[in-house]
Amino acid sequence: MNIHILGAGSLGLLYAAKLAAAGNDITLWCRGAQQAERIGTEGISLDNTAGERTLVQPDRIKAYPLSAFAARGGAEGADVLFLMLKQQGIEDMAKQVLLPFGHAKRRLICFQNGTGHMELLNRYLPAWELYAAITTEGAKRTGPASVLHAGHGTTTIGRLPQAEGSSGQEQEDEAEIELVKQLNRAGFESFLSKEMEEMIYRKLLMNAVINPLTALWRVRNGELLASPQRVAIMRALYDEGMAVYKAGNIPCGSHLWEQIEQVCRSTSDNTSSMLKDVLEGRTTEAAWINGSIVRMGRRYRVATPHHELILQLIEGMTI
């Protein structure tokens, strides 16, 4: 498949490397020209937790700076585009890079944690077919052209009801089926789903409970369960989020608390993405994670003092 990946961070490098190694035609759009040059000359080095290294040769992958996106045709001919940057960069990307192609037909798969980006993208790019992807793969960029596959998970892709409205399609089409086939061939256990809202809101609350607390206490995910005091704060965030979901009739399935505890155990050695951002002095995705719960609380008239305080504490960490 002809796949264009926007964003050459942890997730972008991982998916680019593995999909290219599986024989797909991959174009990786990097923010900086230097990174694109490095990948163009060195390829991508992919490590796994067993200490094995795979080198994806430079002739297997095309890498360009985003500044050349328009001049190179705006991903014309791509079967699909993957959007692999953090929430903080989405609006700039939509306005500055993608908007000139807003009238064209493109299929964009959005891998972000948190919520709000799908609505924003739909506003800028109403003609595009937008898909949400929820992945529990773990990736960590270790250099401009190297990435560690830190943990295996699943990737679920599907359209949201409003995005379905814009495409007018209800059935899975051949390209969707082919994409999932190629992802599986590349080693990503992947599925198509028509229940994306439930998946998104489950992941949202999971991230809203785990990520900010690991970032504030500077602990790995597993250490959250180490004391009753920590679990009590997790539970307060969870209960508040569930009250909002209940008031808004938000689908989130069952046994979410148990799943959150399970994720802490199964990713016990992980540094959460929010802790990573804080340690590297970057702004975090908290405004799209805890901030989303706060905004939903206002909409459905449910008080969210814990999420509000947590959001202020996280946002106060960077100046």
Ligand SMILES: NC(=O)C1=CN([C@@H]2O[C@H](COP(=O)(O)OP(=O)(O)OC[C@H]3O[C@@H](n4cnc5c(N)ncnc54)[C@H](OP(=O)(O)O)[C@@H]3O)[C@@H](O)[C@H]2O)C=CC1
């Ligand atoms: N990493 C993971 O394991 C997982 C990540 N996710 C989600 O996937 C998304 C991407 O995460 P991840 O890959 O870890 O993030 P990274 O921070 O590793 O990578 C983000 C990439 O986007 C680029 N970028 C940032 N801002 C802009 C901008 N304004 N314009 C253009 N490019 C920009 C960065 O460029 P530069 O390098 O120059 O800063 C970088 O290449 C996030 O929403 C995250 O929550 C979900 C599940 C797992």
Ligand SMILES: CC(C)(CO)C(=O)C(=O)O
């Ligand atoms: C599930 C979890 C908490 C794994 O670290 C994650 O999604 C993140 O770090 O953003």
